[in-house]
Amino acid sequence: MxxxxxxxxxxxxxxxxxxxxxxxxxxxxxxxxxxxxxxxxxxxxxxxxxxxxxxxxxxxxxxxxxxxxxxxxxxxxxxxxxxxxxxxxxxxxxxxxxxxxxxxxxxxxxxxxxxxxxxxxxxxxxxxxxxxxxxxxxxxxxxxxxxxxxxxxxxxxxxxIVDECAASGLPAYDVVVDGDGPRSRQPRSRPSRAKRAAQDAGFTRLARYAGISNKALEAVADHLEDVPDWVAVIHADGNSLGQLITDLGNRPEGTSADGQPAQGSAAGDADRKTPNDRYADALGPFSAAVQECTVAAFTKALEHCERVLPPGHDVAGAMPVLPLVLGGDDLTVICAGSIALAFTEAYLTAFEEVTRAHALLGGGLTGGGLTGGGLTACAGVAVVKPHFPFSAAYDLAEELTKEAKKTVKRYAPRSSGQARPRASAFSFHVQYDSGGSDPEHLRERMQVPPGAADLAAEPDRKKRRKLRALLYAQPYVVTRDMREPWTQGRHWDDLVRRAAALIDTVDELDGGVDGAQESGERKLPTSQIHDLRETLFAGRDAADGRFRQLLRHYQDRGLTLFAAPDTPDGETTNPDTASLFWRISADEPPVTGLLDAMNAVQLMGDPAATGARATGAPATGASV
Missing domain, CATH: 3.30.70.270 (Reverse transcriptase/Diguanylate cyclase domain)
Structure with a gap:
């Protein structure tokens, strides 16, 4: 013993x-x-x-x-x-x-x-x-x-009975001076006082991640409190790390998740350590490597945002991104809404790349590593007004992350009885009103009556509720080489192209479309798109009927991108049968990408900085 x-x-x-x-x-x-x-x-x-x-x-x-x-x-x-x-x-x-x-x-x-x-x-x-x-x-x-x-x-x-803290609503403990003017003296709770006392050290630590000075990050924090029209709370988390960690002690030293020799290790190396020794020795380096990759992916996402940030949206040259949690595989940031989805896609993509290239995790160029080829992650993005309760915004972001995780795990291949997601994805929501932000309630509101054909095909009334169409196609997959049936119409590229089509304009070389539009006008008129949006909530049949009417006039102006992504390549979408909705699988409800694209337009960065006409990146701040 x-x-x-x-x-x-x-x-x-x-x-x-x-x-x-x-x-x-x-x-x-x-x-x-x-x-x-x-x-x-x-x-x-x-x-x-x-x-x-x-x-x-x-x-x-x-x-x-x-x-x-x-x-x-x-x-x-x-x-x-x-x-x-x-x-x-x-x-x-x-x-x-x-x-x-x-x-x-x-x-x-x-x-x-x-x-x-x-x-x-x-x-x-x-x-x-x-x-x-x-x-x-x-x-x-x-x-x-x-x-x-x-x-x-x-x-x-x-x-x-005591006064209320001006920042948190907890019982006040002391009075502090915050700002200038007659209301500068504010009651604050003990937690509030402790957080204020720790903020300088916090800015010093987080500024190193952001690659800017303490003062610059302080300016970003102040900016995000009041200035932007929209701000986003983004939460990201790695996929299925729990099982990987549990298995650390099972692998002979120098082998990867699939049992192959890891980088720099010869096959057949004797491993005299006990499973507990292997687990103890691997856990610390594994956790440190994941932390390192999280920080590196965050840095790469910031660099991407520098390229796509709309003009005038920076904070004295700094990106409007405030990191709050960079621990292990967890990431939580607040950022300006104008780059919310651009940052999220860049972070998830970079996380895959840096973990795959990491010698310990992904094995670098030789492959293998502890993970057998890198890690994937999922994220949730809650876009709210600056003074929206941020605790509720984070709760929403966390639930959206769970929604994305549930989907990628459902379609993950199984190895030894365990599902290992091979895709990174995100879900997002724009909170336009100050009503409830409960994720289940919000998603319930985005369901509409099924079509007549669906009802006719399902005689069981109890099962008909499952046929309700969803007015969103989330989550969206960002993994670049992931092209499987369940990702059809739900890839980042699909979202980008749809959003780009909504704000694409006629240029002088076009000479107008059918002679009916002048240079600078939208190819898809805003009024018509909003009318189609309103019709969505009347049900699937009404929405498809209106879509087919518009398709006869705007088929060559990008509207076909919103049709069900099951038309064979090279064929023209038939205006008599086209639908806004498609099914991911036979046992899932129909979905549509129109509302997602309309919400995403103002969250994806500046097309002028990324070559929108060539790449399909949409404009930020453009209303649709």
Whole structure:
């Protein structure tokens, strides 16, 4: 029998609520910094509890009493031999959080004991390292522990009655000076005060990611609080990393996810390490590599935005993008609405590229790596007005991310019983009104009655509800080489071409279209497109009837791009039978891309900067 150990898991939770429960962009940055502070709190606690602790050299297999597996923004995993010392670590970190970051929920658990040399086996499943098993159990146990105690909001009761924080609505703790004028003295809560105190350090850290000065990033934060007509909350997350992490201990050293030798490793290399040693040694580098790739993809997305940003939308030369979370495979940013989809597509594409090229993750030019060819990710984009409640906007972005993930996983090929998504995708929503932002409610409003042919083909009334047509075709796939039946009409290229068609204009060389239009006019008249949009909500048959009428007049002006993408190449769309709707598969409802394209026009960047007529990129700010 080997050494008896315990996994200690310490995590922050409700991070996005903590960041976005304030209306001040500078305090959003301060909140991000406080979450990032968990790394230092864990390091300090380890130094207190274990004399001469060294994360680089201490290993359980070498007889040490503790080993640090991962220490990142928002979460840490440690293995300890003594349960009491694990409990002491949790107490030290959570007590530090109470003092340094009031309102931030930090919780920890100490898992069940296990033998360091043991392997977990289940019938019908591949054996996995016991360390991986205990880590997974700790993640499942953490929510149960949190549910059994009062949450952070219980710390801020309104007895006795106190004034309200001007930034968060929590009970006021102090008065601060914010701006000039008679209203500059504002009541603020304890969390608000802590976020304000951390904002300078936060700008310093995040400015390095953005490649600009602290002052420039501060100007971006102030700009996004008031200036743009639309702002976007973007959340992105890697696909199926959980199973990859669990499998780390199963792979002999130097092999990839498919069992092949990784870059620089000879086939047949002897691996004398136990599965727990392999898991412990691989987890830290894997997490660091994913973090590195997330930052690199963010940088590439910023560079792309520099090329497509509409004139006059920069902030003294800086991109109107404020990063808030760049941790592991998670990304959360606020940006100007004018480049929301351009940034998202660029980030997801870059994330695929940099993970594929990374020597550890994708194996670089030789292929392989721990992931067997890189990672994919999904994103959600919530586009709102600057003073819309950003906590609700983030919730919407998170649910849109889940929608995209669910779709790419549904069509992912299965390996050893596990679905591995091979596509990156995003869903988005533009919140035009101040009503409810519940994703389920919003999607419900985007369903219309099915067509008569659909009803006739389904005699069962209970099943007819599933035939309701969807007024969106999301999510949109950005993976460049992904051309499968389920992506038909739902690729980024499709969205770009449709949006471009909506704002394409007649130029002098055209000499007008059929002699009916002058240079500079829209090829697809705005009034007609809006009329078609309104008809969509009357149901599928009404929308298709109006579409066929317009197609007879505007077939050669780009309107055919909105027809169902099932017409054979080289054939002209028949105005008598064409439809705005198509089916992804026989058991899914019909979808259409018209509304998506109309919403996307103002979110994709400047066509003049990207060669819109050649590439199909639409104009930003153009109304349709």
């Amino acid at each position: 080997g050494v008896t150990c315990h996994v200690v898991l310490i995590e922050t939770s409700g991070n996005q609520g903590f960041i976005f429960d304030t209306t001040k962009r500078r305090e959003n940055v301060g909140a991000s910094e406080l979450i990032d502070g968990l790394r230092q709190w864990v390091d300090d606690a380890l130094a207190v509890e274990f004399t001469d602790f060294d994360s680089a050299t201490w290993r359980i297999s070498d007889g040490r009493p503790a080993q640090l597996l991962v220490n990142a923004a928002g979460g840490a995993k440690i293995v300890v031999c003594d349960r009491e010392q694990g409990t002491a670590l949790v107490s030290l970190v959570t007590a530090r959080a109470l003092r340094a970051a009031p309102g931030l929920d930090v919780c920890g658990v100490v898992g069940e004991c296990f033998d360091w040399d043991a392997v977990h086996e289940e019938e019908g499943q591949r054996p996995i390292s016991m360390l991986a098993r205990r880590c997974r159990e700790a993640h499942h146990l953490l929510p149960l522990v949190k549910s059994g105690r009062a949450g952070p909001m219980s710390r801020f009761l309104r007895i006795p």
